[in-house]
Amino acid sequence: MSDTITNSDLYERVRNEVPSQLDVSNVQYEGPDLVIYTETPQEFAKDGDILGTLAHALRKRITIRPVTGTQSGPSEAEAVIHDVVPDKANIHNLEFHPTTGEVLIEAEKPGLVIGQRGRTIREITQKVGWNPEVVRTPPMESSTVDNVRNYLTQERAERRDFLEDVGEDIHAAPDKDVDWVRVTTLGCCREVGRASFILHTPNTKILVDCGDKPGAEGEVPYLHAPEAMPLPEIDAVVLTHAHLDHSALLPLLFKYGYSGPIYTTEPTRDLMGLLQLDYLDVASKEGRTPPYSSEQVRQAIKHTIPIEYGDVTDIAPDIKLTMHNAGHILGSATAHFHVGSGFHNVVFSGDVHYEPTRLFNGAVNDFPRAETMIMESTYGRKNDFQTDTEKSETRVRRIIRETYEQDGIVVIPAFAVGRSQELMLVLEEAMRLDEIPTMPIYLDGMIREATAIHTAYPEYLRDGLRQRILHEDENPFLAEQFQQVDGGQPMREEIASGDPCIILSTSGMVTGGPIMSWLELLGPESDNTLLFVGYQAEGTLGRRIESGRTEVTLEGQGGRADRLTLDCRIESVSGFSGHADRRGLEQYVEEMNPQPETILCVHGDDRATDELSSALYQKHNIRTHQPKNLETFRFS
Known part of the structure; x- marks a missing residue:
């Protein structure tokens, strides 16, 4: 140039x-x-x-x-x-x-x-x-x-050679004046999952997220769209957080020739690697061909450039990125893009939780400018109000006590990252204060490893929790009740036939992993309880069970299908989700100053995106859209 x-x-x-x-x-x-x-x-x-x-x-x-x-x-x-x-x-x-x-x-x-x-x-x-x-x-x-x-x-x-090449690209003078910015939806519209977007200027092409769709094998982002192709010419990737519906397919980019940077927070980098390697492992165990190899996961890690909350970072000649706490999971971020020399500002909310939780401070919504926002709508329906956190915790404690009194076991399908750690804090406190009987809490799947990553980055946790871990030597995650299930199926069988206990197990939407074994072992017994505390996406077994299905099909030996009748107690408690509910989403926008001129409502089913979009338009006179996948919006 x-x-x-x-x-x-x-x-x-x-x-x-x-x-x-x-x-x-x-x-x-x-x-x-x-x-x-x-x-x-x-x-x-x-x-x-x-x-x-x-x-x-x-x-x-x-x-x-x-x-x-x-x-x-x-x-x-x-x-x-x-x-x-x-x-x-x-x-x-x-x-x-x-x-x-x-x-x-x-x-x-x-x-x-x-x-x-x-x-x-x-x-x-x-x-x-x-x-x-x-x-x-x-x-x-x-x-x-x-x-x-x-x-x-x-x-x-x-990596140093790679960074020098990236530095030259970032700090070159832009070829063209910035007189437009476009956003193309490659997934995540009128659906939950496969989050992926292209942010495009006359000089630069940025990919934001690249995830899979829970419960829908084969439904991947539209990376073949003209706005995204050819993949090696994408200038940078920005990852809002590590959940697989946002990160699962990032290594696929390296398989097809991408060699540029991934910008995200440091804990997201580590969690991304953990979840992607597990994604490959699950695919292999289920007899599916993994979409990429572990080598491509390592490539993604090597090409990650970590940035901290609040740091204004040049990522292209005409784009600056600032990441802010999104309150969703460890390291989750809302991505603010400053395009051109003050030409336009685009905010991708990522997944947000506006109120503080036991784990995290609430999402940041204070931006110098934000003309356009791409906003999640998971709980965007007008009646999507989660139970107050205190009431939710009270109900969980009651369910555990009642199950314990009848000599049963509580099994909780949980996301390895976020909800598991939130529940660990609730259960540790409840036992410490004698609000529920002290009993073993078994962690199955990646939960313990994900928890260890949380303790490696206490500066990303809520203020009070960070204080306890760093300065008061009170790490609740190290409580002796927490025990790792590291003995495979024999250990699961021993636990299932033993004394009352609590089991936190992946996967959170009952789409595979160790939770399938626990269903088989504990589901037929009426003394036990299956407790849902997280979002169950459409098309997942978790959603079908939560909706009342007690006859379920499990993958058996040799690929045969085994029928299972659930006789256990089935409960759902809201209030533990990492997503803001309808009230929180509206408050997130209402308290932004200045408010965006345009909002695209994404990451929610058809009804959720429609109802949230309509409400934000009517209440705040903001131009809103309920986009479909493969739509492009130009802002100038």
Whole structure:
């Protein structure tokens, strides 16, 4: 591109902003960040304000990196780091990376490694020249977090090359003036699932989410649409959260030639990998051909660029992205796109929960500008009001007590990410306060691993819960009642024939996984209870059971179909969903300031999107649409 800023131009801009006594050896972009290489990292570290001043002047995220050879040797540096960092930080591991001049410090209390206003890590750099990168040791052992960190460490050199390429693309001058922006719906319209959209400008093509549709094998996003093709020419992918109806098919992009970045939050990256690998495992066990391989899952992880809530991040020459807490699951985000130089602002709500829950603060709806919103409508029907949380919890406690008194077992189909952890908090407190009898709570499927990932990122949890985990050493997820089902079917059979207990099991919509075994083991007995606490999508076995079907078909040995009659008590309790109900959705829009000019109501069935769309138009005089899949909307 003729107007692209050359490295020499960039160097001069940085050199003009940096005090003369500080060395600037080289500058280059790595992804959205501007990296300054220097032979005097110690001098940069002395001034705690210089990075903020530089970032403000250059309007970029800044990383200072020492030139190779300017640091102390790893052995000497390790001794200094242990001397500088307080013992209470409990450093578990140090990894030195000479090619980037970084030292990875893993500690139980990373705040003590960072120090007040970054004072401790600046002191480390001043004394040894290495640039510290600080990560938290998960309070619960997580194979996912360990595997992701180890993989990214192994791929550090290749990832650095990738980030340099991305940086060049992001910071090139746009070819054309931005005089329109288009949104094309590739899924998720008048249905729940297969969320996927294309955000298009004259210069840039962004894919937002790429999920599957629960209970509808083969119904995938319309990636063959002209707006999306060819897939290798998509400039970037933005993932709002890790649930499979938003993330399941992202690795498919790499199978068909995509090699660009995925922007999402750090916990979403880890959860995405966990759920996608399980998605492949379930497909294999059910005799289906997986749509992609584990190698493509690793490619997706390697190409992920994590961003934090509130950080304004360049992701294309004409688009800035800011992610905000959506209150739905760990790391879930509402994606705000600032298109052009103030030309238009588009917000993708993702899945939102507006009120705070035990796990998360409520969704953010405060944006400087938001002319257009693509908004979820899962509970958009006029009578979709969830039970008050306190009443819901009271009812769950009552159902558990009644089942316990008749020597029964409560089995709860639960999403591994989000609802399971919410219920764990409710059950732990209820037993601690003697509101229900203390009994084992068995976690089956990925629930324990997903919970471990939650504890690795407490800064994404609700304020009070974060305080308990970080500063009061009260981690409710470590309560002794929680036990992992790690003995397969024999262990399930032993639990089913034993004393009263509670079982949290995937899958949450009864579409496969260990819940099928629990149905077979516990469903025929009237003393037991099957308790639904999450959304059951149309077409899923969970929806059919919740609607009153007691004759169900399970996949048996050798592919044969086994009939099963459910005689257990079947209950549904609302109020635990990660989605806002109709009242919450309306309040989310009502309290936005300014309100959007246009709203597309998506991620809900036909009636939900229609009724929410009509209500928002009538109450707020906002232009609303109930789009179908494969529609394109132009905003100019």
